[in-house]
Amino acid sequence: xxxxxxxxxxxxxxxxxxxxxxxxxxxxxxxxxxxxxxxxxxxxxxxxxxxxxxxxxxxxxxxxxxxxxxxxxxxxxxxxxxxxxxxxxxxxxxxxxxxxxxxxxxxxxxxxxxxxxx
Numbered sequence: 001x002x003x004x005x006x007x008x009x010x011x012x013x014x015x016x017x018x019x020x021x022x023x024x025x026x027x028x029x030x031x032x033x034x035x036x037x038x039x040x041x042x043x044x045x046x047x048x049x050x051x052x053x054x055x056x057x058x059x060x061x062x063x064x065x066x067x068x069x070x071x072x073x074x075x076x077x078x079x080x081x082x083x084x085x086x087x088x089x090x091x092x093x094x095x096x097x098x099x100x101x102x103x104x105x106x107x108x109x110x111x112x113x114x115x116x117x118x
Contacts (some may be wrong), residue, residue: 016065019045019057023065024075027086035083038062 012020022045030036036044038059046056057065066084069075075086078096087093 012061012064012068013055015049015055016057016061019049020065020069020074022048023062024069027075027077027084030083030085032078032085032087032092035078035080035085037083041084 023041026036026041026044042057042059042062045062049057066077066079070077076088076093076096078085078087078092079099
């Protein structure tokens with residue numbers, strides 16, 4: 001869990017873990033040329049799994065699931081402004097790693113900047 005976001009970043013539920021297989025199956029069929037936007041992916045998953053009211057997958061939980069898939073090396077998922085897709089291209093994976101590291105560095109710099117207020 002992430003402090004101040006506990007209600008959104010809790011561990012994956014059993015239903016969300018079931019969705020992992022579906023996310024992987026859908027994204028395995030994608031490429032850079034047919035990336036899928038998060039809202040479309042969420043709609044496909046919720047339509048297929050038919051979760052109970054209030055238990056639908058949302059953007060935050062999709063990102064949590066994608067993080068899980070990447071962290072467990074289950075599928076090389078790329079995220080761009082055009083959507084999500086999977087790849088086996090090492091250069092695309094390297095660019096995604098660079099993007100993730102740049103975002104992590106930006107967040108770290110924000111935290112460092114806030115220490116001036118202590």
